[in-house]
């Protein structure tokens with residue numbers, strides 16, 4: 001049964017759109033928890049008839065704000081490779097002190113940020129006056145985090161902050177990673193997470209976000225002058241692959257290193273949940289992915305996920321040079 005429509009002021013929806021929506025594609029959080037993990041996964045909603053991905057509208061945002069649905073937003077607009085915001089996601093122990101520290105030093109750089117609670121930690125948001133290149137945004141945040149000794153996930157660390165956008169740029173057809181839209185109601189926690197900086201009221205929260213200074217292109221250029229993405233965080237050179245390359249002719253990517261779900265032995269294969277299917281809320285039975293026991297470089301998703309999709313789902317996208325070769329293994 002649907003609750004009566006709350007009256008979200010039109011201004012709140014318009015402000016939300018302007019602050020947070022940089023492209024119309026979005027993902028939707030599943031109402032039902034995943035059978036095995038208990039997590040509420042996000043999937044891309046599509047039109048039942050045409051199969052086309054749905055486009056975000058002001059009504060979608062209204063539904064999100066009023067808690068009927070919970071959506072996640074993509075950082076990068078692929079047409080420009082730019083973003084309107086950067087979100088720093090931290091959900092490990094001591095995540096909040098790290099986010100507060102980042103916020104403090106951002107402010108020293110003249111960058112205002114807004115801290116939002118999350119289920120297990122928080123999200124720190126930075127807004128741009130106009131969309132700015134994803135790469136430049138990432139250079140700045142990574143550089144600051146490393147200078148402060150704040151752990152960054154990836155680069156050999158299992159726990160640390162995650163920076164959205166997660167890519168410097170998107171290739172055609174890619175979406176990158178989405179983060180839960182602020183002020184929505186998390187399906188699992190069944191509660192709304194607010195920004196710390198204002199009273200817990202939608203209009204006051206929006207007024208607070210509107211009032212924050214926004215980063216300009218000139219400002220960002222000054223902050224990253226002479227800097228680059230730290231080599232240990234450059235996606236094309238993950239540490240683990242470099243180690244494997246050291247062994248003569250060894251595999252560069254081992255799917256088994258990235259699987260956290262239970263493996264079952266079926267014939268000559270390990271069978272487990274496909275990470276790409278799981279990210280879309282599918283494969284509840286946990287048996288779509290088969291991995292050859294003899295040669296774990298060989299794996300296939302029986303639901304048809306490509307290697308690119310699976311590798312992206314485990315956070316190890318293939319370097320573009322590898323694409324298009326050897327369809328189902330390697």
Ligand SMILES: [Zn+2]
Nearest residue numbers: 274277301305
């Ligand atoms: Zn799959």
